[in-house]
Amino acid sequence: MDVLFILKFNLAISILFFILPDYRKFIKIFAPIVALINFIFTLSTLNLPAGKAGSQLLTPYILFDNLSKLIFFFIGFFSFLLSIYSVGYIKERLNKYFFYFFLTVFSSYGVVLSKNFILFIIFWGITAITVYTLSQFSKNAEIAGKKTMIILGGSDTFLLLGIALLYKLNNSFNISSTNFSLLPFICFLIASFSKAGAFPFHTWIPPFADKSPISVTAFLPASLDKLLGIYLLARTFYIFNIPDVIKIIVMILGAFTIISAVFMALAQHGARKLLSYHAVSQVGYMVLGIGTGNPVGIAGGIFHMINNTIYKTSLFLGVGQVEKVKGTDKLEELGGLSKVLPFTFISMFVSALAISGIPPLNGFYSKWLVYQGVIKSLSDNYSLFTVFCLISALFGSALTLASFVKLIHAIFFGVKSEEIKAKENVLLIIPQIILASSCIFLGIFPHLILKSIFQELKIIGKWIPGASLILIILGIILGGVILLIFGINFRTSSSFIGGELINKKMYISGIEFYTSIENLRPFRYIYKLQKKMIFDIYEICKGIILYFSELLSSLHTGFLTNYLSWIFIGVLILFLVFVK
Amino acid sequence: MSIGKLIFNFLIYPGFIFVLLVGGIASFLERKITARIQWRVGPPFLQPFYDLLKLFFVKETVIPEGVNIPFFILVPVIAFSSAVLTSVLITNIFIKSFQGFTADLIVIVYLFTIPSLCVIFAGAVSKNPLSSLGSSREMKLILSYELVFWTSLSIVIIKTGGKITLRDILTFQENSKPIVFSLSGFIAFILSLIVMQAKLGKVPFDISEAEQELIAGPYIEYSGALLGFFKVTHYILLFSLPAFISVLFLGGLNIFKYLLLLIFIIVFENTNPRLKITQAIRFFWFYLFPLGIIGIILAVKGL
Known part of the structure; x- marks a missing residue:
């Protein structure tokens, strides 16, 4: 079994959920089982060497090193756990929910597997869209969803720009190490910061978490978006010097x-x-x-x-x-x-x-x-x-x-x-x-x-968690023994302040x-x-744009004579320019 | 390292029994000197141990109604257990035959927060407004001194050139001179002394217990053996915190260095009134932290 099979599997599942009618009782059992199967498939591919991850034709496009494998594994893990939780949490339209859910899993897998920037940004873009659509499964999440969409979409533009600039430098779309150049680096940084939610592009996370369903918040901004954003950051640090x-x-x-x-x-x-x-x-x-x-x-x-x-x-x-x-x-x-x-x-x-x-x-x-x-x-x-x-x-x-x-x-x-x-x-x-x-x-x-x-990791500090935990547990056992021998005679009693029972207030x-x-x-x-x-960088940009658009809209007074005089002035300017 | 040796280390020497004895004697000294300063006679030599015996053998344990009982019981035991672990990790570096089980200074400072954290949760679980107030004060106190403590410790890290294990810091000081004998090191030492006072919850930083206003704050509902565990924890910290400071700044630990720090604690305690919590936050963040920044700049410059 190769990794492409898992991609296909997830895509097929998501399409299946799109077609399925909302038979809640069936989906309730079916979705976690599918997620579990997906997780088992994910586990089984982890031993594959990087070269054999896909078919011969597609191997140059697949990146399956240790970092990818790690994130690949955790995407499977979280999608399994969250599918169980979502079944208990989401009240309606479960079929459409799982359509977007498995589409997210599919595209997240795609992001970590692609060795080609074009593939990368396509998958990356899909995850940004599913964040928006999934957030709309709760009422009154429109504004938060819009803000999310604008910030993530805007950062995708930067990512695209960065890829274009990198292509101009290297003449290739391959994700491989290259010389440092500032502009593409900044573009990648912006994309990863907004996905993961680091300052100053973090401002979509608080309203998103406040309004959207909690299973979506836990699935995307809390886990998958973090994985992907930091994955991009780590990748950027690998490819640039x-x-x-x-x-x-x-x-x-x-x-x-x-x-x-x-x-x-x-x-x-x-x-x-x-x-x-x-x-x-x-x-x-x-x-x-x-x-x-x-x-x-x-x-x-x-x-x-x-x-x-x-x-x-x-x-x-x-x-x-x-x-x-x-x-x-x-x-x-x-x-x-x-x-x-x-x-x-x-x-x-x-x-x-x-x-x-x-x-x-x-x-x-x-x-x-x-x-x-x-x-x-x-x-x-x-x-x-x-x-x-x-x-x-x-x-x-x-x-x-x-x-x-x-x-x-x-x-x-x-x-x-x-x-x-x-x-x-x-x-x-x-x-x-x-x-x-x-x-x-x-x-x-x-x-x-x-x-x-x-x-091998050269750690300069010293900390042995296992032995320490054993000793802490030993201490607790010791304390328990002391309690059992000496202080076993407990008595419960209501608490007082100043001799009176505590008021609820x-x-x-x-x-x-x-x-x-x-x-x-x-x-x-x-x-x-x-x-x-x-x-909030979003609010600042919004303010600037609204200011200029209001300036422009003040020209639109609604009087025909004004428009005519503008046209006249424009034609005059054109005339002067071209006659010269 | 063999498990048997580890357990011996944990329970007898230099662990539980040893630290308890030293801490108890230190507590006696503290009370005696305080009494002499106030023109009282003071307690007998074994008074701290009499206190413990009374709490464990004689007194009954009362649990307030409606609390989460397992959590209520577990909190003081975890405080005690982690305090013993911390002191073992510190004192182990002095045992020549046993070098394996130690830790670095980041780990130890984090472990030192566990007893304070247990005090906070003890106050939280007690279902008493006064104990909740005490918990919030304790947390704010942690916030205020933690900033200064890390500032002071990073001066040590800069001075030793990026070494963080206690053994390395000790060797560094043996090869050159103790860190306190330099300008930035001295500033860091002073900051650490004040933080130590706050961590031990002694006057002027006994804000969370504040007997006159909060009636011992987080401990208000604890009695009998469970209170005894908190007392033991306190005795242990009275030994291990000065020992830690002494290793970092004075280049090792012996009885004179320990007594020096203990006397500082006692004198500081007896010559100052209790601060309000906002005063403490301001004192640490707006007065001591800038001093620490000066210390860091000096340390980076090599002074």
């Missing part, structure tokens, strides 16, 4: 993405928006890691991409479950769900710790590699900037932790919610548990991923945790400016 000054600029962009987005996340009141800003801020780590240009940094960046897709998807899925039960993602109205939704609580808790980089989970390991990459590039020029990138990445991790403390507190602890007899939907639970446990698994066995792309939800930071002198102004969308 990047000079130091460009590297440091990319690193600074990454560091700035981390800090700015995470400060925005601190101030959010909706779970989806909070997560979406983290979907932006985590991209900063990948950009920073890949921007260092040394093997450890690149390995960290790519590993972080994998980890981020795992825990971010898990978090979005958890929020989807919470929304199913409570009907809202507003943190003010949630609280006290840790006993109602135990599995969601555990998996979201683990994922939140992973994204905050708590050892021994996977997020820590990849961040740790990124830091080492940055430290390794300290000895180059621009060491002062490098230090600031390092500090902002390290500090960004603490800020991430802070915003997740807020999220977990507001959803699962905090207010004593009224008694709800809700049960978790099994279809929604399975993917969350798988993802959360792979957070732990990859944290302890990171070499499974790292060995597959980087044969006195509970603290958690949304006000960081208002004191928001009100500090410089931050107050920055948050105010942000509310006016000063930092």
Whole structure:
């Protein structure tokens, strides 16, 4: 079986779903099974050597190296998990949903497999369209969808321009290493930044995540778009020989993405928006890691991409479950769900710790590699900037932790919610548990991923996750034994404040945790400016275009005499020009 | 490395029992000196251990109604366990026969956040408004000192030329001079001392416990053996944090260096009033961080 077969398979499945009528009961069983078969096919091709991936004729067009294989595998993995979740989550038009779903899988496979830029941009373009169409499966997502479409489409134009410029240099559309030239590099950077959502092209992600169905948010901006965008970035770093000054600029962009987005996340009141800003801020780590240009940094960046897709998807899925039960993602109205939704609580808790980089989970390991990459590039020029990138990445991790403390507190602890007899939907639970446990698994066995792309990695730090986890568990067992021997006599009792039972109104939800930071002198102004969308490149461009179009439209007064005089002046000018 | 040796290291020396003893004695010293400063007699030598025995053997454990009980019990145990792990990772570099199981400074600083994080979640799970307030303050305190701590540590990284494992940093200082004997190193050392005070939650940074306003904040609903675990964690940190700072800046650890840092903690504690949380954030971000930036510039220039 070759990789082309998998492409054909996905295309055929998507067409099949397009033809099928909306037999919900059938699709509910059929779609996850097909996704599982697809995942098994994906697994079976991973051992293929690069030359034998396709038929003889098509081999020059197929790129199947270790990086491609890694992303190929994870596209299959996420499409399987998300197909289970979508079946439980999407309420109507399931056939059309899965048509776009498998079309996305097909085109994402195509992106990572193509060795030819023309093929690459065709597949790349299809993924941008399916983002839009999939987002429209929830009501009132038009504006967010439009913004997404415009930003992604605009960035595709840049990608096309970059490819054309590269063709002019090399006379070939092959994706292979070439000399550095600035313009195509910038074009590729813009395309990958807008796909993955790094500053300043990140602004489509928060409204998109706020409005579109959560399974789509988890599938595209949180996982597949990250994979593809960072794949393009890594590819760009492979094919060009990047000079130091460009590297440091990319690193600074990454560091700035981390800090700015995470400060925005601190101030959010909706779970989806909070997560979406983290979907932006985590991209900063990948950009920073890949921007260092040394093997450890690149390995960290790519590993972080994998980890981020795992825990971010898990978090979005958890929020989807919470929304199913409570009907809202507003943190003010949630609280006290840790006993109602135990599995969601555990998996979201683990994922939140992973994204905050708590050892021994996977997020820590990849961040740790990124830091080492940055430290390794300290000895180059621009060491002062490098230090600031390092500090902002390290500090960004603490800020991430802070915003997740807020999220977990507001959803699962905090207010004593009224008694709800809700049960978790099994279809929604399975993917969350798988993802959360792979957070732990990859944290302890990171070499499974790292060995597959980087044969030997010179790590300067020292961290043995397996032995450490064993010791932590040993400590917990020790604590349990001590508890069992000495402190077994528990008694429950209601809590008091000042000798009186706690009033329901006195509970603290958690949304006000960081208002004191928001009100500090410089931050107050920055948050105010942000509310006016000063930092949104889309809004800025929109403003400029609207300004000029209004100037032009003011000429259209509707009086015939005005138009006639304009025509007269125009003819006069033409006349003068041509007579000369 | 053999598993048996690892477990011995973890449980007896230089792990749990050893650190608990040292931390307990340090806690006695702290209380005694504080008492003498305030013209009191002070506790007997074994008082910290009497406290522990009382909490574990005598007192009953009360759990508030309606909390997530497994989580409530697990949080202090994880705090204790990770604190022991951190101290083992630090002290292992001094055992000549056993070099395998150590870590670098990034890992150790991340591990040091786990006990604080457990305090936060202890406050969150307790279903008490005061404990939630305490958690939010603790988190904000982490945010404020973490920035300064990383600034100070990156000065160490620049000074040693990009070395991050504790063993390498130690060897570097043995070959030249301790990092504190240079201008930027001295700035970094001062910053780290203040961060250490905040990490230990001592006055003036005991904002999250704030006994007079929040009635011990996150710990408010904890009692008996579970509170005992938090106490043990605190004793362990009282040893391992100064040890970490001492390895990084003073070029190793011995009893004099440790006592020097301990006395600094005690004096600092007894001569300052508690800050408000906004004052602490401002103090760290707007005063100490610029100082750290100056230190970084000096370090890059080689001073």
